[in-house]
Amino acid sequence: MLMLADSQFSSRLFTGTGKFSCSKTMVASIEASGSQLVTMAMKRIDLKTASDDILAPLKASGVKLLPNTSGARNAQEAVFVAELSREVLGTSWVKLEIHPDPKYLMPDPIETLKAAKMLCDKGFVVLPYVHADPVLCRHLEEVGCAAVMPLGSPIGSNQGLATQTFLKIIIEQANIPVVVDAGIGAPSHAMQAMEMGASAVLVNTAIASSRDPVAMARCFESAVSAGRDAYLAGLGVTSCYAQQTSPQKPLTAFLES
């Protein structure tokens, strides 16, 4: 069982809500993944109308919601979003994301630390998304974060654990859970993170942009639990990266008609 703040989780796979082709697929994939903690962007939520095609099915599915501050570019904006989400969704859990750089969505360490301190002081359960920076993770732990979420590689890139060396140091040093976030593109990457001793992984793009998200969600579930078992047993394996195949019907066939 994974303890995060005051909550227990039997699944060590956290998921997200972005990039799915429809909300039905989203809910089915989350169910198939066994995930109990699901993050979603507050900026996507329609605050003016009560019905929302992301929020409503999520609430109905019974998972714990982890609102994130994606879109915020500095501490002040992130704190504002967190407060808004606490008010609207009634949860004090927040995944703190601050990326002023729209190209690679690199998290801003200085603003993140500032916001983390402010939010912890206000009683939030803060899970900051950060670069795989061991010193920064120590600072975040000191200000009271419930976990740290270092990246494996640039968000949405599916490149796997490019930061492996630094993740190992973070895992070795941390006294709070370490959730590897961003860049996990294949079940093998997730497994590798778990074998290294990560407490959990967060996977979104790799599931949502798969040809069959539900099946892929199941694959990640197995990979995460196998990786955890291997860690506990003291084993490790290497991983591979699958290439996408090209479509049967040419994409540019419409030009010939």
Next chain:
Amino acid sequence: MSFYDELSSLPREQLKLSLYSIGPKEVESALVSSEGSLSSLMALLSPAAEPYIEQMAVRAKEITRRRFGTNIGMYLPLYLSNLCANECDYCGFSMSNKLKRKSLTSDELKQEISIIKRQGFDSILLVSGEHETKVGIDYFASMLPLVKKQFSYVAMEVQPLREDEYKHLVNLGLDAVMLYQETYNPTTYQEHHTRGNKQDYRYRVDSPERIARAGVDKIGLGVLLGLDDWRFDALMLGYHLHYLERHFWRCRYSLSLPRLRPCTGGITPKMPLTDKGLVQLICAFRLFNQQLEISLSTREPASLRDNLYGLGVTHISAGSSTEPGGYSNPQRQLNQFEISDDRSVSETVSAMVAKGYIPVWKDWQSEWINLS
């Protein structure tokens, strides 16, 4: 060094020669790794890349899917005014055109807004002709708060402004500015812009830098494809984008690829862009810049638009009117250009969903931006 200086010092003739003498080998290597490389962009824009259009499309689709999922951002143009003090020979709003001129009053604007809101849009593009005195900063500043009350994301496509004017509008809630260079060939530029402030080629080239310094979230670049050699204009646009990303990393960038279309008193394109050429262009930019937003207006026909979603296009308009007051009171005499895709919003959306894409109406929460 400003981009204008960089642009002026480029060996244009030499670059053009290279663009047209590229061979299959260069295209093949550009297909493998092209991100951020101007020489790869050149290869992909070249005539030599035409036989590789399918391979380009496959890669473009893969990249777009990974970065943007199946999301297509929805926006709508709202024409504030068709007053214009310029003469651009491709545009129906040109000063000498006999046309009923009109700027929306605040009541008319509210009416337009309420109709647009009912259709579900939350992202709006305010458009006007370029009339410094009647439709200038004071007019924009008085109208913007009305718009911002109702839309999370507000973009503008109006004349270039000063940096302090942009700052003022940012404080009032402006999120994005679209400003198209039309062409990067100064001679062609002068031929088509024969009267008014828009004649100042340099001021226009410099504008995105002023916009970025003013703290605008997103900058839209574009050329009017067909005015000049579109391959070369697109390449210069790539240089511009490359410069801006290097110097202003906090901004997002978007690209518009309007083709020259018939309008009142219009002209024929010097170098027409075929559908295939447009696909090549979109794919080339997607491979060059994975996070670039690419938007497609209703200038393009429905059949084509529906096929372009996966290949790199990330934002579209639907059910557009290109005349001031056109949503509450459609007249069709005040149009800036002819619309090709005249399907309703719901028709456009159902065709999109049938292709496996989903409309995103809201992707922004303006209240938490620029709190400081």
